[in-house]
Amino acid sequence: MNISISTGVKQALILALGIIVLGDSVNSGLKSLAGKDRKVVVKGLAEKEVEADKVTWPIVSKEIGNDLPELYQTINNTTGTIRKFLLQNGLKADEISVNAPVVIDLNAERYGDNRNPYRYNITSIITVTSSNVKLVRSIIARQGELLKKGVAIVDGGYENPVKYEFVAFRQMKPKMMQEAIENAEQTATQFAENSKSQIDKIMNADQGQFSIEDRDSNTPYIKKVRVVTTVTYSLKD
Secondary structure, eight states: OHHHHHHHHHHHHHHHHHHHHHHHHHHHHHHHHHHHTOEEEEEEEEEEEEEOSEEEEEEEEEEEESOHHHHHHHHHHHHHHHHHHHHHTTOOGGGEEEOOOEEEEGGGOTTOOSOOSOSEEEEEEEEEEESOHHHHHHHHHTGGGGGGGTOOOBOOTTTSOOEEEOTTHHHHHHHHHHHHHHHHHHHHHHHHHHTTOEEEEEEEEOOOEEEEEESOTTOTTEEEEEEEEEEEEEEEO
16 A cells, blocks of 8 residues: 555656756747847948049030031031040040040931921030049040130030949948947847846848938039948847
8 A cells, every 4th residue: 555655656747847847948948039129220330421433424416407518527526626626634634535526417307397408417426434543534525625726525425424433342341340240239239228138149131222322413523332231130038
């Protein structure tokens, strides 16, 4: 009889111990699961203003008339005068590209009224492409000097605008990404402090969204480089 009672007690103790261990395991698992859901998603921003390091300047000139060979000679003289002006002001020959003239027969226009005083319209475009942005800008400011030489430069309009670019962007990309992530970490740390916890590891981070825009419409040669990255941190007590 005593042996039977002792065996029952042992079995009860083993069962109780098993329940305690199981409870601990479940509790630990729940804490671990809850810990996995504890995270904060923040955005990091880095901005920098830079000067453009490449400029493309289309120089447009036009001639109208009825004698096509004479117009070709005139437009060639105009092109030569512009090219000489650019070289005299410091541009290199390989920075100047002369495109073939484009001829429009106004009498052949489908929707024209054929009452134009001139038949032909010839357009010539000389394209300046240079990394010496300051020099080109100074020449653009002095292009009125060509009027003294009998050359009128036509506004390129939206089809042929002066274009400023920042091509050295790739060199600064890693540093800006680092700055954006550091800013994201500061935001996450502040959030963790407010929630009485600490940031742990980075769970996820994107490559960042980069953009390069004009600082404003009056200074298109100054660019604003911007990167925004999204980082997810896990939190711990």
